[in-house]
Amino acid sequence: QVHLVESGGGLVQAGGSLRLSCTASGPISSTYLMGWFRQAPGEEREFVAAITWNGGITYSADPVKGRVTISSENAKNTVILQMSNLRPEDTAVYYCAVKQYIIIVSEVLAVRESLYDYWGQGTQVTVSS
Numbered sequence: 001q002v003h004l005v006e007s008g009g010g011l012v013q014a015g016g017s018l019r020l021s022c023t024a025s026g027p028i029s030s031t032y033l034m035g036w037f038r039q040a041p042g043e044e045r046e047f048v049a050a051i052t053w054n055g056g057i058t059y060s061a062d063p064v065k066g067r068v069t070i071s072s073e074n075a076k077n078t079v080i081l082q083m084s085n086l087r088p089e090d091t092a093v094y095y096c097a098v099k100q101y102i103i104i105v106s107e108v109l110a111v112r113e114s115l116y117d118y119w120g121q122g123t124q125v126t127v128s129s
Helices: none
Strands: 003-007 010-013 018-025 032-039 046-052 058-060 068-073 078-083 092-100 123-128
Touching: 003 092, 018 032, 018 092, 018 123, 032 078, 046 068, 046 078, 058 068, 078 092
Parallel strands: 010 123
Antiparallel strands: 003 018, 018 078, 032 046, 032 092, 046 058, 068 078, 092 123
16 A cells, blocks of 8 residues: 655745655555645645656646645655745645556656555645735
């Protein structure tokens, strides 16, 4: 069983930055895709960003493009989501998720919740205006 633990959420003023981390433990496959999603109150969960196991391919959603950077620290099985210039509309619970044994990667696949095998519990990000 793979476990994902997110950290780094909190309260920040608009224009500020946050660094979210997701650490995986358990039987992680040698090839995987790690994604970040978020869910605001009353809204559906939406894709934020994703990265392949080797950091070679990254994707980010249009609402956050240019404001987030996703990176991986393979030795620690950790993925970082660095967010800057945060806006009140970024307020949400942020979840990380992993798809094991990924062979073919595309943005069309990466944005789908149903692709991912395991999910973390989420970390709250609140951006005040």
